[in-house]
Amino acid sequence: MAEVVLKSVAKVYDGGVRAVTDVNVTIHDKEFMVLVGPSGSGKSTALRMIAGLEGISEGEILIDGKVVNHLPPKLRDIAMVFQDYALYPHMNVFDNMAFGLKVQKYPMAEIRRRVDEAAAILELTHLLERKPKALSGGQRQRVAVGRAIVRKPKVFLFDEPLSNLDAKLRTQMRTEIKKIHARLGATIVYVTHDQIEAMTMGDRITVMDHGKVQQVDTPLNLYNKPANRFVAGFLGSPPMNFISCRVADENGTIYIDEGTAKLRVPARGADILRRAGRAGKDVILGVRPENIGDKLYTQPKYPDCVLTAVVDVVEPMGSEVYCLLKTERNNIQARFGGSSRVQPNQEIDVVIDLDAIHFFDPDSGVVLS
Ligand code: ADP
Numbered sequence: 001m002a003e004v005v006l007k008s009v010a011k012v013y014d015g016g017v018r019a020v021t022d023v024n025v026t027i028h029d030k031e032f033m034v035l036v037g038p039s040g041s042g043k044s045t046a047l048r049m050i051a052g053l054e055g056i057s058e059g060e061i062l063i064d065g066k067v068v069n070h071l072p073p074k075l076r077d078i079a080m081v082f083q084d085y086a087l088y089p090h091m092n093v094f095d096n097m098a099f100g101l102k103v104q105k106y107p108m109a110e111i112r113r114r115v116d117e118a119a120a121i122l123e124l125t126h127l128l129e130r131k132p133k134a135l136s137g138g139q140r141q142r143v144a145v146g147r148a149i150v151r152k153p154k155v156f157l158f159d160e161p162l163s164n165l166d167a168k169l170r171t172q173m174r175t176e177i178k179k180i181h182a183r184l185g186a187t188i189v190y191v192t193h194d195q196i197e198a199m200t201m202g203d204r205i206t207v208m209d210h211g212k213v214q215q216v217d218t219p220l221n222l223y224n225k226p227a228n229r230f231v232a233g234f235l236g237s238p239p240m241n242f243i244s245c246r247v248a249d250e251n252g253t254i255y256i257d258e259g260t261a262k263l264r265v266p267a268r269g270a271d272i273l274r275r276a277g278r279a280g281k282d283v284i285l286g287v288r289p290e291n292i293g294d295k296l297y298t299q300p301k302y303p304d305c306v307l308t309a310v311v312d313v314v315e316p317m318g319s320e321v322y323c324l325l326k327t328e329r330n331n332i333q334a335r336f337g338g339s340s341r342v343q344p345n346q347e348i349d350v351v352i353d354l355d356a357i358h359f360f361d362p363d364s365g366v367v368l369s
Helices: 043-051 093-103 108-121 137-149 167-184 195-201 219-224 229-234 267-275
Strands: 004-012 018-027 032-036 058-063 078-081 155-159 187-192 204-209 212-217 241-250 253-257 262-264 282-287 292-294 306-316 320-326 331-337 347-352 358-360
Touching (some): 004 043, 032 043, 032 195, 078 137, 093 108, 108 167, 137 167, 204 219, 212 229, 229 241, 292 331
Parallel strands (some): 032 187, 032 204, 078 155, 155 187
Antiparallel strands (some): 282 358, 292 347, 306 320, 306 347
């Protein structure tokens, strides 16, 4: 298996579209790296450059320490699994999985051994004689993965492999691909626009927007320590609330004014705002829905951490309740426990967990830290 390194990589398509700019990422040996971002953020282009399906306009890509910029795909020792798995309809599962090896003239005994091994890993052994049309969506997806496994590549590349599956199957396949990763100890680069897939599958995640890397880190670090407003808003569902607040320094105590209520910022946040020179200026307060609690059931940790709001929309999800709240100035999404009985139009007090808030620069969106 192998390390994949992208050094100052850029892609400019004919016509001047800059799809990817200055990407610097190291994907470690045996790592499951997810590239995530909204549509058009450049993740497929980045993956296709690693695969050799797109030329690299600037920078270098190394696989296993070797620059591959000018190597054709078949010499890069990678295998790619696409969204539309493109199985050959007239071939059965065995032949679909064996096809690449046959083309490369592997001995039949070796082909049989590798296909049997992959089929066992993917629980396809009983389906080897079936044609693709007699398989479910999830089974076809597994065959596509099997086709990649039998080649024993240094690196697996996945491009939105689950987006054609229904929600339940997607969840199952997420787990299966994670298991396969653990079993093979493979280096995987996995592209998705789905933040839940990214969070649940990646050892680390590269978050992209507008062709640029926004942040690379473990799922939990990205969630808890986002580098900027884009990352903070992209990961998490419902997303983080962003509330424009005026910062005030009142005799050494730092407050942020939401418009209807003033929150007293505890020491750590106050230091951050002081250091950033925000007193008297605006700041974007970032607070996740789960860090806003109904005051009836939430013990405040600090003074001045309560907002009064009117309940606008209530969405019971079973184990929890999503609740859209309105203050005079802002719409705020909260997540309460499943037993919450809040009703639309009710006025409630909510406690903001001031240990879990973030501040962002209103102009650049960069987190203040
Ligand atoms: P993503 O995978 O994140 O949806 P892509 O890598 O497909 O993003 O696309 C990134 C940008 O490059 C988009 O603006 C897209 O329109 C553009 N793009 C992609 N492929 C081509 C191409 N063959 N020619 C010109 N522009 C392209």
